[in-house]
Amino acid sequence: MGDSAAPAAAAGRLEKSYFDVLGICCPSEVPLVEKLLEPLAGVHKVTVVVPSRTVIVLHDAAAISTAQIVRKLNGARLEASVRAYGGAGQSKVSNKWPSPYVLVCGVLLVVSLFEHFWRPLKWFAVAGAAAGLPPIVLRSVAALRRRTMDVNILMLIAVAGAIALKDYSEAGFIVFLFTIAEWLETRACGKATAGMSSLMSMAPQNAILAETGQVVATQDAKINTVIAVKAGEVVPIDGVVVDGRSEVNESTLTGESFPVSKQADSQVWAGTLNIDGYIAMRTTAMADNSAVAKMARLVEEAQNSRSSTQRLIDTCAKYYTPTVIFMSAAVAVIPVCVRARNLRHWFELALVLLVSACPCALVLSTPVATFCALLRAARTGLLIKGGDVLESLASIKVAAFDKTGTITRGEFSVEEFQTVGERVSKQQLIYWVSSIESRSSHPMASALVGYAPSNSVEPKSENVAEFQIYPGEGIYGEIDGEGVYVGNKRILARASCQTVPDIVEHMKRVTIGYVACNKELIGVFSLSDSCRTGSTEAIKELRSLGIKSVMLTGDSTAAATHAQNQLGNILAEVHAELLPEDKVRIVDELKARDGPTLMIGDGMNDAPALAKADVGVSMGVSGSAVAMETSHITLMSNDIRRIPKAIKLVRRTHRTIVVNIVFSVTTKLAIVALAFAGHPLIWAAVLADVGTCLLVIMYSMLLLREKGSGKVAKKCCASSHSKKHEHSTSHHHLLQWSSA
Numbered sequence: 001m002g003d004s005a006a007p008a009a010a011a012g013r014l015e016k017s018y019f020d021v022l023g024i025c026c027p028s029e030v031p032l033v034e035k036l037l038e039p040l041a042g043v044h045k046v047t048v049v050v051p052s053r054t055v056i057v058l059h060d061a062a063a064i065s066t067a068q069i070v071r072k073l074n075g076a077r078l079e080a081s082v083r084a085y086g087g088a089g090q091s092k093v094s095n096k097w098p099s100p101y102v103l104v105c106g107v108l109l110v111v112s113l114f115e116h117f118w119r120p121l122k123w124f125a126v127a128g129a130a131a132g133l134p135p136i137v138l139r140s141v142a143a144l145r146r147r148t149m150d151v152n153i154l155m156l157i158a159v160a161g162a163i164a165l166k167d168y169s170e171a172g173f174i175v176f177l178f179t180i181a182e183w184l185e186t187r188a189c190g191k192a193t194a195g196m197s198s199l200m201s202m203a204p205q206n207a208i209l210a211e212t213g214q215v216v217a218t219q220d221a222k223i224n225t226v227i228a229v230k231a232g233e234v235v236p237i238d239g240v241v242v243d244g245r246s247e248v249n250e251s252t253l254t255g256e257s258f259p260v261s262k263q264a265d266s267q268v269w270a271g272t273l274n275i276d277g278y279i280a281m282r283t284t285a286m287a288d289n290s291a292v293a294k295m296a297r298l299v300e301e302a303q304n305s306r307s308s309t310q311r312l313i314d315t316c317a318k319y320y321t322p323t324v325i326f327m328s329a330a331v332a333v334i335p336v337c338v339r340a341r342n343l344r345h346w347f348e349l350a351l352v353l354l355v356s357a358c359p360c361a362l363v364l365s366t367p368v369a370t371f372c373a374l375l376r377a378a379r380t381g382l383l384i385k386g387g388d389v390l391e392s393l394a395s396i397k398v399a400a401f402d403k404t405g406t407i408t409r410g411e412f413s414v415e416e417f418q419t420v421g422e423r424v425s426k427q428q429l430i431y432w433v434s435s436i437e438s439r440s441s442h443p444m445a446s447a448l449v450g451y452a453p454s455n456s457v458e459p460k461s462e463n464v465a466e467f468q469i470y471p472g473e474g475i476y477g478e479i480d481g482e483g484v485y486v487g488n489k490r491i492l493a494r495a496s497c498q499t500v501p502d503i504v505e506h507m508k509r510v511t512i513g514y515v516a517c518n519k520e521l522i523g524v525f526s527l528s529d530s531c532r533t534g535s536t537e538a539i540k541e542l543r544s545l546g547i548k549s550v551m552l553t554g555d556s557t558a559a560a561t562h563a564q565n566q567l568g569n570i571l572a573e574v575h576a577e578l579l580p581e582d583k584v585r586i587v588d589e590l591k592a593r594d595g596p597t598l599m600i601g602d603g604m605n606d607a608p609a610l611a612k613a614d615v616g617v618s619m620g621v622s623g624s625a626v627a628m629e630t631s632h633i634t635l636m637s638n639d640i641r642r643i644p645k646a647i648k649l650v651r652r653t654h655r656t657i658v659v660n661i662v663f664s665v666t667t668k669l670a671i672v673a674l675a676f677a678g679h680p681l682i683w684a685a686v687l688a689d690v691g692t693c694l695l696v697i698m699y700s701m702l703l704l705r706e707k708g709s710g711k712v713a714k715k716c717c718a719s720s721h722s723k724k725h726e727h728s729t730s731h732h733h734l735l736q737w738s739s740a
């Protein structure tokens with residue numbers, strides 16, 4: 001909400017409000033809602049999310065209030081209500097029973113079934129139809145006033161036609177089927193809506209100030225406010241712990257339910273649960289900008305980016321309805337003009353065609369499935385940014401992984417640290433390196449900064465001047481009046497340093513860093529990192545899905561090969577010593593050679609490659625906002641096993657959509673074919689229309705259900721144990737440098 005408000009602040013306060021609109025039963029109501037709201041003064045943008053029956057309105061709060069919008073929608077019998085930020089979904093619960101209209105209609109219809117015993121009972125069917133009609137009539141009138149054709153009007157014509165043909169029980173059945181199916185659809189969609197709103201209401205609405213104990217609205221809390229979170233409470237805003245320690249369950253964000261321990265300086269996220277212990281935390285974002293709020297916004301916006309399949313369907317539907325209505329009119333009128341025999345038959349055929357003009361099941365086939373898949377993915381800690389991404393993800397052939405921070409943990413430890421030559425003492429070298437590195441956010445930097453205190457050195461980033469980053473090489477900074485370069489072999493060339501040392505055998509497994517000053521090598525260090533738990537599993541699973549995995553890294557060939565060995569040589573290709581632009585080039589080559597390519601990176605200097613790939617996945621909830629926005633998918637947890645899972649989910653979604661489309665098209669065709677073949681059954685046409693709609697929704701909902709879940713084996717990759725062993729032995733070696 002805050003985001004969208006910012007640019008238009010001058011035009012008054014723009015607000016994004018959510019409305020639950022139960023009356024949206026068919027995509028054909030979308031234009032109705034748009035036509036209703038868009039002309040209103042103060043309304044800037046209207047978004048209709050059919051699967052969750054939500055209308056999102058961007059409006060100027062000063063010019064038009066939410067109450068006015070609700071009144072407008074309810075004027076068209078759309079059963080709208082405001083959804084409060086946080087407190088969503090209650091209105092859905094009241095839908096346990098169908099409306100009294102439907103119930104009365106049903107009872108009267110059952111009574112009329114006994115007309116064979118007593119003829120006058122047939123009038124009960126008419127009464128039943130009349131009982132169920134009022135909501136349909138009111139909505140038809142509303143639609144007519146807006147000059148939009150909608151399903152209510154089609155149904156009304158069908159009922160009128162059936163009565164004109166003196167087919168009273170048919171009329172009653174049409175009304176009953178239509179209204180009961182509508183209720184069932186609402187109920188079915190309720191689950192999806194509830195899931196969506198639980199995503200939006202994960203963070204509590206109030207926060208407690210740590211100093212005064214005062215309760216304030218989360219939305220009003222400023223950045224750098226210290227708030228208190230007691231055991232059992234949900235963290236209201238993103239922030240950093242300043243005091244206390246506790247275990248936090250982050251499953252709402254990451255989908256992983258094991259507790260994460262937090263102490264001073266740990267980051268905590270809004271929407272996560274403080275299990276035990278009291279923490280005081282300093283907020284680092286406004287409530288609207290917390291990771292969870294962004295996540296909810298992204299899922300909701302994903303609705304707007306329609307896949308190509310859906311665009312195709314929408315275009316077809318646009319021509320389909322008028323064509324069929326025109327045909328139906330022709331079938332009704334022409335026989336009358338040519339004085340054909342059996343006018344009744346032609347009239348029935350016309351009515352069947354008319355009812356079949358509603359393409360709702362086909363139009364719903366993609367968005368409901370997409371919606372459920374996006375929601376399901378979000379619940380397991382995977383933010384997918386649009387329906388179109390689902391489609392590309394389903395056809396991925398190659399997965400390119402960044403190494404540091406993606407396949408490996410990105411948590412380096414300093415193995416060895418040595419001076420070269422006599423220019424500086426080890427203490428001074430550590431001081432220089434750690435101070436310069438404290439300006440960098442590279443995963444290696446934090447290891448080097450953390451190495452200083454253990455050698456009784458305090459890094460001073462304020463003493464560094466002219467700091468510079470050379471992507472894929474290293475960094476430069478001036479300290480104590482000296483220009484110091486830290487980085488890989490490439491940085492030595494930049495530092496015009498002649499001496500390139502040989503590397504001894506045991507060093508070939510690790511990442512080596514060089515320190516140069518005044519065209520001279522003054523130090524070397526080695527860092528090691530280990531593979532993430534589950535990297536091997538993830539890559540194996542991808543292979544079983546027919547997807548080839550490759551590694552793209554800026555690190556040395558030695559370190560890359562070592563990681564490949566740790567993984568048991570399951571990567572099809574390893575490319576090392578790459579600059580960010582090399583990664584882009586290789587992604588391009590992979591796309592041309594092997595097909596649709598997925599790129600997974602930690603988003604820092606991988607951003608161009610992520611953007612180039614067909615699907616870019618960025619890692620981590622802590623990833624910068626930019627990374628989250630440029631990638632197509634954000635992995636909220638760092639578990640890359642979510643990738644093969646996501647691919648399975650989207651492939652399943654793809655199958656669901658195909659089934660939906662085939663099913664809804666064939667039923668419609670069958671009914672029309674049957675009618676032309678001499679069996680124009682109006683009630684069957686209505687049943688086919690509302691029934692397929694309902695089945696499409698329910699079938700898509702199955703995507704929300706877990707399939708063989710909850711069994712994420714917490715297996716450690718076997719090689720990580722042997723790796724630890726190697727570390728301890730390598731400490732005993734001394735570096736032998738053959739520098740001149």
Ligand SMILES: Nc1ncnc2c1ncn2[C@@H]1O[C@H](COP(=O)(O)OP(=O)(O)OP(=O)(O)O)[C@@H](O)[C@H]1O
Nearest residue numbers: 402403404440442472473474486487488553554555
């Ligand atoms: N701040 C830094 N301090 C020391 N060395 C650095 C620093 N930044 C980069 N380097 C060196 O440059 C190399 C390439 O860096 P780059 O960020 O492109 O890749 P990476 O993130 O280490 O690896 P990957 O591409 O697998 O994520 C690193 O392996 C490291 O040797």
Ligand SMILES: [Mg+2]
Nearest residue numbers: 402404405602
């Ligand atoms: Mg990286």
Ligand SMILES: [Zn+2]
Nearest residue numbers: 151358360689
């Ligand atoms: Zn329909």
